Amino acid sequence: MAKPADVPSTRHVLDSEAVLRELGYLRELSGTWEGEGFNLIARPNFRDQANLYLQLNQTRETLVITPIGSAIPNRGFGQGDIELFGLSYLQKIHDHGTGGALHLEPGLWITQPCTTYPRQYPPPNGQIIARMASIPHGSVVLAQGSATGFCGPPTLPTKTQVYNGSVFHSFNSTPLAAAPPVINAAGSSQKLTAARFPMPRFDEYDLSIRKSAVRHRTPSLPQRINGEVMQDVINDPIRLLQAAIRKQVSDGSTFQGVALNIATQATVTFRLHRDSSSTDPTVNVQVTSGAGRIGNILFLEGGEPAGAKGPNAQTGLVYATFWIEKVTPKHGLHFMQLQYAQMAVLNFPIFKLLNPPEGGSGKLVTLGWPHISIATLRKAF
Numbered sequence: 001m002a003k004p005a006d007v008p009s010t011r012h013v014l015d016s017e018a019v020l021r022e023l024g025y026l027r028e029l030s031g032t033w034e035g036e037g038f039n040l041i042a043r044p045n046f047r048d049q050a051n052l053y054l055q056l057n058q059t060r061e062t063l064v065i066t067p068i069g070s071a072i073p074n075r076g077f078g079q080g081d082i083e084l085f086g087l088s089y090l091q092k093i094h095d096h097g098t099g100g101a102l103h104l105e106p107g108l109w110i111t112q113p114c115t116t117y118p119r120q121y122p123p124p125n126g127q128i129i130a131r132m133a134s135i136p137h138g139s140v141v142l143a144q145g146s147a148t149g150f151c152g153p154p155t156l157p158t159k160t161q162v163y164n165g166s167v168f169h170s171f172n173s174t175p176l177a178a179a180p181p182v183i184n185a186a187g188s189s190q191k192l193t194a195a196r197f198p199m200p201r202f203d204e205y206d207l208s209i210r211k212s213a214v215r216h217r218t219p220s221l222p223q224r225i226n227g228e229v230m231q232d233v234i235n236d237p238i239r240l241l242q243a244a245i246r247k248q249v250s251d252g253s254t255f256q257g258v259a260l261n262i263a264t265q266a267t268v269t270f271r272l273h274r275d276s277s278s279t280d281p282t283v284n285v286q287v288t289s290g291a292g293r294i295g296n297i298l299f300l301e302g303g304e305p306a307g308a309k310g311p312n313a314q315t316g317l318v319y320a321t322f323w324i325e326k327v328t329p330k331h332g333l334h335f336m337q338l339q340y341a342q343m344a345v346l347n348f349p350i351f352k353l354l355n356p357p358e359g360g361s362g363k364l365v366t367l368g369w370p371h372i373s374i375a376t377l378r379k380a381f
Helices: 016-029 190-196 230-235 239-250
Strands: 031-045 050-067 072-074 082-095 101-112 127-135 139-151 254-263 267-271 282-286 291-296 314-328 335-350 365-380
Touching: 016 050, 016 082, 016 101, 016 127, 016 139, 016 254, 016 314, 031 335, 050 101, 050 335, 050 365, 127 254, 139 314, 230 239, 239 335, 239 365, 291 314
Parallel strands: none
Antiparallel strands: 031 050, 031 365, 050 082, 072 082, 082 101, 101 127, 127 139, 139 254, 139 291, 254 314, 267 282, 314 335, 335 365
16 A cells, blocks of 8 residues: 655645535535524522423524635544545524524634544545534533435435434433433324323423413413424424425425434434333444544533532533535525534432332432434525
């Protein structure tokens, strides 16, 4: 094997055509994207000494993505140097109704060539990618994976995938054991899952319980969003992405594009059956090139001594699918659409104890609480 040429120390600015060519599947991310989405997060509720507060927001989002104009050298020791290419981004999300700030995230998307040390190869006709995100709450996330092309309506079921283009089986909101995290199957409800698990029932997830009896949930919720029943949206927010695609399919639109699948770990485990118990079968999804890490400030990690009371709200797992879609209507010109579904599992204890010993207070039990964000965006002027 020929010795690879060293990457030069001088980083010249490339012409735009060369930059986009090197970005490969990420090239169409470049631009300004605007649209609407939905955010679900269970967060600690220290003030009321309640298990959680379930916050639900319909959202408006602006996402600005800009190519980096030169190569990014990574120096090798076990193999020759490699060059990365990437884009920087700034994501801003606010509440659709009040305009209140919800999320600000600067970050980077990068591409990586195949490597021999360590051995990393993308899927056939794919590309190794990674996303680096900085969240002002005090978390930084590195999630790696791969980009591959897809045809047909994204997000909808196929014969081989739960969501066309996504390698993940579920974006379900039902709480779970913190470690190791096993994501509940699509369509699972917290009420029915809790009946089969050694887990309390959390009424915040159940809209059949009248508002006056549930104080720890966003109070004003529509019965439906874009035709989807609100209880179904709470269980699986990705249904809103599917609703948008079904509407476009019914209008005669066709689709092609790229799916970006990333995770902070190489394997993510899912339950196979809706509302299943801890003894029901699971499946381990291998995320090609999946790897990464999550860093949290000390406040999120836990008390003194470290972890004595459990974490305040520590991020334990992140995975996501982004669909870059070229949508061609039956009549008229095509347009670019970006959809994403992201799962972040937050670990924090509950105040209600699981099976405390008779006459004792038991101990705090830490659960994994899904934080799910979705959006449908279009490339804007």
